Amino acid sequence: MSKIISGFSKFTKEEKIAWLTENYFHNQSETVNVIKQYWNVDNDLQQLHDDFIENTVSNFYMPYGVAPNFLINDSEYVIPMVVEESSVVAAASLVGKFWSTRGGFKTKVIGTTKIGQVHFMYAGDKTELENYFHQNKTELFASTASITKNMEKRGGGILDIKLVDKTDKLSNYYQLHVTFETKDSMGANFINSCLEAIAKKFETPDIEIVMSILSNYIPECLVRAEVSCKISELGGEDPQKFAEKFYQAVKIAEIEPYRAVTHNKGIMNGIDAVVLATGNDFRAVEAGAHSYASRSGQYSSLSHCEINDGIFKFWIELPLALGTVGGLTGLHPMAKLSLEMLQKPSARMLMQIMAAAGLAQNFAALRALTTKGIQHGHMKMHLQNILNQFEANDEEKEIVTAFFDKRTVTHSAVVEKINSLRTPKINWVNFLDEHIVITQLSKLNKNSKAVFGLMNAQQMIEHLSAVTQIANGNWNVNVFVPDEKAARRKPFLNTENELQAGFKASFLAEEPYILKFNSLEEAIGDLIIQIEIFVKVFKEDKSRTVVHPFFGTLDFEYWKLFQVKHFTHHFKQFNLL
Numbered sequence: 001m002s003k004i005i006s007g008f009s010k011f012t013k014e015e016k017i018a019w020l021t022e023n024y025f026h027n028q029s030e031t032v033n034v035i036k037q038y039w040n041v042d043n044d045l046q047q048l049h050d051d052f053i054e055n056t057v058s059n060f061y062m063p064y065g066v067a068p069n070f071l072i073n074d075s076e077y078v079i080p081m082v083v084e085e086s087s088v089v090a091a092a093s094l095v096g097k098f099w100s101t102r103g104g105f106k107t108k109v110i111g112t113t114k115i116g117q118v119h120f121m122y123a124g125d126k127t128e129l130e131n132y133f134h135q136n137k138t139e140l141f142a143s144t145a146s147i148t149k150n151m152e153k154r155g156g157g158i159l160d161i162k163l164v165d166k167t168d169k170l171s172n173y174y175q176l177h178v179t180f181e182t183k184d185s186m187g188a189n190f191i192n193s194c195l196e197a198i199a200k201k202f203e204t205p206d207i208e209i210v211m212s213i214l215s216n217y218i219p220e221c222l223v224r225a226e227v228s229c230k231i232s233e234l235g236g237e238d239p240q241k242f243a244e245k246f247y248q249a250v251k252i253a254e255i256e257p258y259r260a261v262t263h264n265k266g267i268m269n270g271i272d273a274v275v276l277a278t279g280n281d282f283r284a285v286e287a288g289a290h291s292y293a294s295r296s297g298q299y300s301s302l303s304h305c306e307i308n309d310g311i312f313k314f315w316i317e318l319p320l321a322l323g324t325v326g327g328l329t330g331l332h333p334m335a336k337l338s339l340e341m342l343q344k345p346s347a348r349m350l351m352q353i354m355a356a357a358g359l360a361q362n363f364a365a366l367r368a369l370t371t372k373g374i375q376h377g378h379m380k381m382h383l384q385n386i387l388n389q390f391e392a393n394d395e396e397k398e399i400v401t402a403f404f405d406k407r408t409v410t411h412s413a414v415v416e417k418i419n420s421l422r423t424p425k426i427n428w429v430n431f432l433d434e435h436i437v438i439t440q441l442s443k444l445n446k447n448s449k450a451v452f453g454l455m456n457a458q459q460m461i462e463h464l465s466a467v468t469q470i471a472n473g474n475w476n477v478n479v480f481v482p483d484e485k486a487a488r489r490k491p492f493l494n495t496e497n498e499l500q501a502g503f504k505a506s507f508l509a510e511e512p513y514i515l516k517f518n519s520l521e522e523a524i525g526d527l528i529i530q531i532e533i534f535v536k537v538f539k540e541d542k543s544r545t546v547v548h549p550f551f552g553t554l555d556f557e558y559w560k561l562f563q564v565k566h567f568t569h570h571f572k573q574f575n576l577l
Contacts, residue, residue, distance in 0.1 A: 009055060017057050048331065064277065064334065065089035066341070069097035071104025072356050079357055080338040081273035086385060088269045091364035092357060102229040105359065107352035113159060113220035114321055116191040118176035118199045119210040126165065129174065129207075133163040136202065140176075143201035144194045151190060156183040158194060176202065179220075184347040186280060186323030188214055216287040218319045219295060225355035226315035227363070234312060236371075243312045245370040246305060250314070253301035260301050263362070264293055267302055267316065270361030274354045278342075279328035279335030281321075288319045303362050316359045320351045386414045396421055426498060427577045429567040432535065432560075434528055437567075440576045441524050450573050452501040459512040460570050461523040466513070467566060468530040471546050471559045472537055479549040486552025493551065493561040499569040534559075 003023050008016065017035055025031040035058045040046040050056040062082050067089055070077040079096070081089050099105060122129050140161055148157045157180070164175040176198060180191050195212035203209050231243045253263035268286060275282040293302050303316040324347050329335050339345065342353060383404055387397050400417050407413070430436055444457040455463060469475040481489075517523045538544050538556035545555050548562060571577050 013050065013057060016055060020057065045333070048333075052328070052331070062276070065273075067092035067096055067357070067360075069093065069100050070353075070356060070360070071096075071100040072107055072353060074104065075343075076100075077343070077353060078341055079274055079353060080277035080341050081270075081357070082276035083269065083273035085269060086382060087380075088273060088361065091368075092270055092273075092360045095360040095364045095367075099227050099360070099363075102227070102233055105225050105227055105356040107223065107225040107355055109348045109351055110222035110224055110317070111220045112181060112348065112351075114180045114182055114187055114191060114214070114218050115220075116178045116180060116195045116212070116214040118178070118195055118202065118212045120174055120176070120199075120202075121172045121208045121210060122174050122206060123172045124206050126167075130163060132204075133176075133202075137161060140198050140201055143197045147190065147193050147197060151182065151185075154183045156181040156185075156187075161198070182323075182347075184324045185326045186284075186321055186347075188281070188284075189326075216284045216321070217291045218288050218321050219292055221288075221319045221321055222317055223320055223351040223355045224315060224317045225352065225359045226313065227359065228311055228313040231307065231310050231312050242367075242370065243307055246312075246314075246366055247307055249366050249370050250301060250303060250305040254304070255300070257299040260293065260299050263365075264290065264302050266365040267318075267358040267362045271320075271354045271358040274357050275322070277335070277338040278322075278324070278350065279330075279332045279338070280323060284321055288321060292319050303359065314359070314363060316355055316362065318355065318358070320354055322347050322350050322354070324350055380409075383409045383414060386411060387418070390415070390418050392418060426496060426568065428564050429571050429577070431531060431563050431567040434531070437531070438524060438528065440571060441520075441527075443576060444520060444574060446520070448574055451575060453573055455512045455573075457574055458515055458517070458520050458523050460573060461520065461527055462513065462516055464567060464570060465523070465527040465530045468527070468534050468563070470548070471554075471563075472530060472533045473546065474530075474533075477547075477549045479547070481547065481550065481552040483552070489551050490554075490558065493554075493558055493565065498572075499565050501569075501573075503569070534563075 005019065008019070011019065017032060021028040021031045038059045038061060040049065040059065046059075049059055062084055065081050065083070067079045067081055070079055079092065081092065083089065141158060144158060151157050159179040159181055161179075162177045164177045166173040166175060178191075178195060178198065180187060180194070182190055191214040192212070195214070199209045199212040231239050233239070234242055236242050253260045268289060271285060271289070272282045275285050289302065290299075293299055302318045303314065305312075305314045307313075323329055324339055324345060329339065339350075342350065345353060383401065384397075386409075387400060392400065396418065399421060400414065403417055404414070429440075441461060444461075446457065448457040450456070450460070453460075466475060470477055515523075517526060538559070542556070545553050546559065548554050548559070551558070551562060554562065568577065
């Protein structure tokens, strides 16, 4: 049955969810619960989010972190970052603090020119087209007057319109190449509206407009961020060697595209996180940055490094088309909060802040790669992610983190360690606590069934009493335990291991002994007496030792260890633990 649907956009949100879950999910109620648990309890705020895009059914949360200690042009900043990748915020924070004591980041805007194009086809005489363009250029500006009025008041607007011949690449293809200044707005809607007005004015029967659209390739909307210090101030065991390896790593990214792509991805880790936090268009920023990295015809590094006269310098130059007014920046409460956190920057200042964040991220990655390796920091966060996945508590996190401090983190190894911590701990029986012993054994009756073994409940109690009498000196078991066997067996008493079901010492008969007492109550009473004697005889003679038929010669402490294991073993035999 076809799942193609008409009129979906006209459904209410509840109807959309109902259709979605009925057609694409097995557990519909659970799916609805997941979708709705991410709705905001504030209905007005949720409606605001619903209206950002079409066919909204829920919200998708991303972590919102902050990187403090950034010193940019001698001003201090805390940078908001929205990113799901571990280590990004931590790395930015560490590098921000590192360079804050070495002069900080020095940034400047090189240009803010943005570009739009009217793409058209013209098969006539080129000279006639050029004449037509020059004769009507003023009219093209005028056609956008109602659109550019407010922008011009803020110092922006259309900078220039040029006719560009592209017929050598595509037959009959020309452009109107339009440059813009959009001040504090990203300007996408403004630029596109201007281009459409220009196209409408420029079009004739001989000029076929193909499309009018802004370009995300903005090589004249550039920002630069830089850090520098004496090589000796870089720290570490050998700062000169570090600087040289760092320089080599950057040079490799400049000439090797395979490395450059990953190198620049690391830069964008930092930039995209701030772009998202401020409600800007990360897709446009990514497209612009990567196209700029390819401007020479080969993809290359966006950052550069040099070492001269004992000075280490590391910088980045890239295009960033950003806005601090309009669009999502003025609607999303968290975007507005981010801009306030950044001291309400202009678009030019925001370009500089983002460039610093990208450079910081790149420095962190290269420092890790050229020293202890990139995985060290990543694995620490990977470990925390696994622990969170398994809902580890604080104590478990502390234990597991310490365990993997010098061990390789793998998912299976972490899960194994978590499971070992969560394996139910043995509830050892304190046989010296009379109340516990009587309370537990009193739960038994003549019909109580054993989980393992042949003894009934009373035989088990009398067995505990009998073995206690060995330690008391009231039952002399004629068994010899060679020293080498005792040396192997005795350490077991110091472990957390239990006597296994089915364990039976060689001195015991194959069948349970005949009952000595008339009732369970009498047997319990005798056991309590034997325990009291046990404590008394060892306290009276602190050097006393008695041969255990399996473990060999034991003193009071070792006999107590055995008794704990022995009582626990038989309490479990009758499900008393």
